[in-house]
Amino acid sequence: MRGFKLGMAGTGGALLLGFMVLLTLAGLVVMPHDPIALDFTQRLAAPSAAHWLGTDQFGRDVLSRVMLGGRGSLLVASLTVLLTVAIGLPFGALVAYVGGWFERLSMTVLDALLAFPSLLIALGIMAVIGPSTSGVVMALTIAYTPGVVRVTRSVALSLRETGFVQASEVLGWSTAHVVCRHVIPNCIAPIAVMGASLFAAALLAESALSFLGVGLPPPAPTWGGMLADGRPFLSEASWLSLFPGLAIAVSLLGCNLLGDALRDRLDPRMRSAGGST
Amino acid sequence: MSAALAKLVNISDVSVVASGQGRVILDNVSIDVDAGEVVAIVGESGSGKSTLARATIGLLPRGVHVSAGRIEVAGVEPALLDERELRSLRGRTTGMVFQEPMSALNPTMPVGQQLTEVCRTHLGMSRGEADERAATMLERVRIRDPKAALRRYPHEFSGGMRQRLMLAAALLHQPKLLIADEPTTALDVIVQREVLELMTELVREIGAALMLVTHDLAVVAAYAQRVAVLDAGRRVDWGPVADVVLNPREAHVERLLAALPTGRRGNMQKTGATAPPVLEIEQLCVTYPGRRKLPWSPRVDRVALQSVTLNVDAGETLAVVGESGSGKSSLARVLVRLLRPASGCVKFAGHDLAQVRGAKLRELRRELQIVFQDPASALDPRMSIFEVVAEGLAPSALGDRAEARRRVAALLLEVGLEERFLEMLPHQLSGGQRQRVCIARALAAQPRVLVADEAVSALDLSVQSRILALIERLQLKHGFACIFVTHNLAVAERIADRVVVLYRGELVECGTTAEVLDRPSHPYTRALLAASLELGPIAPGKYGLRARAAHAATPTDSIIS
């Protein structure tokens, strides 16, 4: 992007998110301890030199599990965002362009989906598919796609009225050409803005699912799962829940700040669609 | 008591700066306004004229502040007043009217409440008294059935009526000074004239001064006593209208006056009377789907065009004149097939555009090109100028990139843009330059008909005349027919061979420029001519208001709702 500056908050957000991603990627290369191996001699050890963030009830190192957990959580969140945008963007543009009964039908179905809180849809699907990474991603994608379609449709509808889209039509280019060359590229900006808040929502939902016990399957930990497992030892070993929760909060803060900065810089039209439950 | 004291408004050496980027908006400007006088502030967009008006009553937007100089209104300096005193100054001595009628009134509040809000707070009037006064004022600004109007909501009134409501609101508390920031720019010609007449009449009646901000020199000539001309924040000239405008002494003012569309296009000798018209429009009707009153009641559609029949000859320039809502842009859009007509047909090169489909349609459309009004949304922000214009070339020509570059460069040159523009992006270009790129893009398709839908209305006067000259030159060179849609009669007169007048979707007048402008047959056309204010040279170095049509009737009562 030309001359693209994010402003103080935006860069701060990018740094926070970057740090968490870096921490997770570092986990691929070097890991302080084996996150899965048990060590019954070191059960519930407080943060110490050996274990910077202490150990859990099986004696496993919390820091390495946070790094491993990051992989699960961030992977699910980014996959969900990519898949949702990959489906939502073209479908939204198509609905805007085809219009007529197709638009009315799809919008009604999407409204029906919107009637259910995203967490409940995910719960239902997870119960069907059984806990697996692809299951969680699919569940969240189905829950969030209606949102992306609605935004893309509104952006595409307003784009149709612009001079350059109509001029392109008048120049004899086919609808497909117009959509691909003008509509979709200009939808990227608002969708990028929504992507940030979508990433935050997906991360939060995955943690909630793990918390309710239907998230990613063990033994690969996710932050939400670690938070839930640490709950019984809250008063005795609070670091078990504290650090995974902190990891989630820092990543979410990064996303929100980045999302706001993107929104202010890229696309004032998106301002009203901000905020996430 | 120096003369300065007697002045109602005294602005001396005022500079205004935007604190963010430190951009200078006004540089050391001084003007003054006497009680009961009409002072105009004129300049092109970006000259700082409306900032000067708003600074007078301390209404500068956030982040903009007066960096130097003093402003005095009715012996008081707004800058020094505290919040409450400043409010009572605005509530008692000054009033303001804005440009955009659509957002001038609070949509969720009945009109009456917004009018009487000030009287009841500042003048301590009771509800009954305030309503009574508001009703008489509405009567005065000729709003039908004022008592009922008080309870209705802003969106139930037309643009013109809303501007009159704004006027009533601003004058209700008998202010000493009325500031009008381009009050009629967004209105149609007839309504514009009415509102201006009404405003000056009312101001004179209550003995208030009027500070009128406008970009239209004709309005200055018609209504103002003294005028300040601003250019890029500096006061270029200041004094009585006769010295500054009618007998211009400053180069900048002369340039502005020279840019006024004057004179009439020599009518083209018909190239062979029998050449078939390039475009035949028969019984064309266009409707927009309306909303149903009740779920079972039939849907009431809004009719935009009513059985329009018209022919366009090759190489001719046809002006389509009409007000907003007359259907002129609908006509433009139907011709380039952006809109499907409800009935009737548009014959072009032996085909009816409404019926033809698929590849044939795509091939035919290339020969009917359009240039839109708003330069901001005319170019794809993501594409370089080369890519934008290249899109006009035929798909086949896009194969060889070097060849395409050469052709695009040639086209840019034709519209007066050097090669360096090729790699630039739309947001780096000015409004005028963007319109030139649009024209180049249209030319790339070698059209036989070019539709210009209010192509120059969004541009400043000086830029406007250069674009009109460019279109004329290109038309002579390429021989395409040009359909020029505008609401400005002077522009139509300058560029068109024939003129067509649209009124509420019907074609009420059609003929050569001379026939229509000198011997109008339809009452609406006559009202249009009478209402239009035009400034033109009456002698070398001397300008005056041109009386349009000798036998034109006086502007009829507002037949426009």
Place this chain on the structure above:
Amino acid sequence: MFMWGCLCFAGPGGAAANAEPILRVALASDLRSTNPGINRDSVTDWVMTHVVEGLVATNAELAPAPMLAESWSVSDDGREYTFRLRPDVKFQNGATLRAAHVVWSWRRMLDPQTRWPCRSWYDGNGDSGVRIDAIQAVDEHTVRFRLREPDPLFLYRLADVQCHVAIIHPESLDANGNWRWPIGTGPYRLKEWRRGRYVELERFDGYSLAAQPASGFAGRKEAFVRNVRLVVIPDASSAKLAVLSGEIDIWPLTAAEALPELRRDSHVDLLQEASRDWSVLLMQNRSGVMSNPALRAAIASALDPELISQSTMHASRPLRPYGVPAEEIAPDILARIPPAYQPQRTQELLRQAGYKGELIEIDVSRETGSYFNDAIVVHALLVRAGINARVRSMDWATQFKRYLGHEYQLSLFGYTGRATGPMMYSVFVCDPVKRVNCVVHTPRALAIMGELNTSSPQRWPVLMGELEMEIAHDRSIIGLYAPLRITTVRRSVVGYETWALGMPRFWGVRVDAPGQTTAVAKRLARVSAASGQGTWP
């Protein structure tokens, strides 16, 4: 906080001037229904054993003992049982118990319309149990059962808790036969049920005390506390806080995670209940890679039961390699059964089994207690032994469906304890044609099971020993541990005792206001409780 009335230490009958204290018990889940035996789970059984009684009941020695029937005689061919009812036993609606009520209750349970899950025991088409041909009321106080053929376990079945036939008054049903409210003969009446929140029992003053001393669920069940309120607190940490703050007096099945904090608190005692439940690792033996017995043996050899039993912090559980406590099996046979865990032979056994790294999944459900922690340990042990294992966590319904359909490979599962050995083994040793959930079904095992079902209690230890030998050979079940059943009791409660079947009993219990309990009474209560087997004087 809840207001405490002071308790003046009068006998149960004495009219206490101020409000009698309520005994408050924490339940992990709500009642399934008030229809005893029909729609039930373990929590429902706990409550119902206070409200209704049967002809016989399980005593402390887990044998059938007189309850509503004060005595019974068996015909020489063992096919006829004649029960003499205790005279002047009152129903909670004031009516006197008569033989007709017993016959009515039994006929109702055996009627297919009632859909009693255990009907297969008595209608002859189940794979265990025997058909009852006739039930008659000989006179006001005598009921005779005639069986198709002799069944040494018949009395044990009558005393069984899960498949208990409660003697209830016909007024428990409404006019057109729909279930209304339980009217039994137990020491407590079911006073109120606020779904999802609490169940309230009220002392039945007309309860006629049995002659024999209290033993298990039988004998003298004297209720001291007027009201018992069983509060539903599904969340373990909430229940812990409730006990610590005194809002709850007794917390049966205390969650393992709460133990450390409760141990440190001076106001509560932690009583360890014996439990006949059995936590196992099932290995599917019908299809797929697991059908190879050598592989099952190799896997079994890698799993250290000691480590698995300590999977949950602060709650290491007693090992239980066999279906019943070891002391009930013939010691000489026990000595000859080869232990499953032989880590040094795992690699060799894997080679013999021809294991080529196929994926083996461990089914576990997250909701049922600490099985999930066991799965983590099992997974780690298998991975350490070079076996490509993966934990597959699912909700209980899915795991149960995979168990019945034999779709699992390894599955961490648990069987509810049965009073007697034969009934326990009959749950998982059975003929797959007749029943879906059979795990061990080798011909030899079925033969031993058939003999066990028809033999008298004296021969059980030897037969169970041989059955365990066969199970060890088949390696489809690895016995892990008996789940830890700890009951937290506040010091203010006097007379609560644990016993072999490990089910709570609230009769014989007093609640003291904290300040007023005499030191002697408190110490006495704690001593007897700790010994577990102490008999009430």
Place this chain on the structure above:
Amino acid sequence: MMLTFILRRVAQGLLTLAIAGTAVFLLIRVIPGDPAQMLVGDVGDPAMVAATRASLGLDRPLPEQWLLFASDLANGDLGTSIMTGQQVREVIMQAFPVTASVVLLATAIAALIGIPAGMWAAWRQGRAADYLLVGITSVLLSVPTFWSGLIVLVIFSVKLGWLPALGYVPLGEDLRAGLIALIMPVGVLVLAELATLARMMRSSTLEVLRLDYITSAQARGVAPWAVLLRHVFRNAFAPTMTTLGLMLGHLLGGVVVIEKIFGLPGIGRLLVDSIVQRDYPIVQGCLLFVAFIFVIVNLIVDLLYAALDPRVRV
């Protein structure tokens, strides 16, 4: 015109419910695990399981089951729970007040604080108050409710012991104890909702402040509080209200996480538990009820929108 507006919205709502109902019907039946097995328990007698399935009507072909389900629904009968035999309607009516009391209380508090804060931050854009609000709301939006719930529980209940951890007491029964039990869950929910509402209100107020009629009101000497209250609020509140409607509609569907942490027997918990127990009628009843509440709340919001903004009415 108002009538058309209402009828169209109601029709849309019914259609949404129909689609939602069918989706729920299919979804729950595809889930592995069978309620009949759950009901019979581990006795595992195949004949008994088959008999239970028949009595529950689960062995009939799917379309037939759907017709039965639809006809029952038509006359308002949501069926009876498989596990407890209780009327589904009754079960839901017990669970919904729990969720409703937490959500409505939290939303009211969040609105009373969030909306004025949002407006004030927009009014003083670029100054300290604005940065403060944006900063706080960013942090609040980033703290997952289940984490904040746990921390609140540990501090106020375990460490300080001020508030009881024991679950829910209906307000009707004992107002004081009921309110005390709600303090923590409502507090946690308010933190989450507050941020969203304040941000929404701030952005819509900023947009309204840019319009001419605000400047013209100031030009007429109207006092700032009058501008904010009379002019800005009505126009800026409309878009925020739509978000409030969406949020309220979803939250009334059960705040599962908060209900789980604070042991509240609300709709969210009821739904999760009934999915785990495969209690089809309860799951169907709950999801339909959630969808129904969502449609109703949004219909009310749309009507309020029309009341607030006359342009929609005409």
